[in-house]
Amino acid sequence: MKIIFDPKLRKLAEKLGKALGIRTQELKESRTQDNEETVFVGRGVANKALKNMNKYPKCWEVGRVIDNIDYLRKVILDEKTLEKTESKCECRKSPEHIVTQKFDYDCGGASFCTWMIMINREDVLKTDIYRRLDVNPVDGTKSERIKEVLEEEKIPYLEIFEADLTDVENVLNNDGVVLVSYQSEGTEEEIEKLECGHYSIIFDMNEASVRLIDPSHDEEYIPGAGIGVFSMARAEFEKRWIDKGVDGEIYKKWMMGVRRVQANKVE
Secondary structure, eight states: OEEEEOGGGHHHHHHHHHHHTOEEEEOOSSOOOOOOOEEEESTTHHHHHHTTOSSOOOEEEEOSSBOOHHHHIIIIIOOSSSOOOOOOSGGGSOOSOOOOOSSSSOHHHHHHHHHHHHTTOGGGGGSOHHHHHTOBTTTBOOHHHHHHHHHHTTOOOEEEESOOHHHHHHHHHTTEEEEEEEEOSSOHHHHHTTOOEEEEEEEEEOSSEEEEEOOOOSOTTSOSOSSSEEEEEHHHHHHHOEEEOTTSOEEETOEEEEESOOTTOBO
């Protein structure tokens, strides 16, 4: 495992590398296509480095602001020696207020709004958030714009490509909530062609199922389950946990986690 970093964030990457005990390497325009698991430091660095790779290893991206080191150790290194306690944070409960979609393309914007409510950052929603996220009928909501807003608001995030449900569980156990994109409601053919991409939030899970907050509501023109909070069998979710961007880029088992508790941040 190694850390690849934006040159502007060398100090942060070296600090993180020292804490995690893994080597660091500056991002280059041409990168060898190895199979080594990688931590990327810097918004968009993972997307840039992986853009031309047909198959890439599991990797993580952290932004300009990182969360506490123990949290990153547990999620990135999956260390079992850390004290493992089930989170009793309210984010394990569904929120009282869920923001639903206004259109057939704003599931990402609506999910982002609910996400902010769940981490007590309702202030972000007073800043013309759909404009900041550039929610539109062509692109929907791009993950890059989501990261831009998180960076601007100094909210630490952890983006994981080729994730698994253990990663989701580790984030949830550390007072986090997880944004995912997956294939929601649709015919088998539509799902197979990745035409049913949909943002939702995972806020709880157990051995049998994951619990999601779906921003769609029960109208024909709105894609999604149309039922707000619901459970999906783990095996079914894992099968559907893949999406395709408007540019054709495949997001296989993609997730982004933020935490309600952000104590001991490392700037």
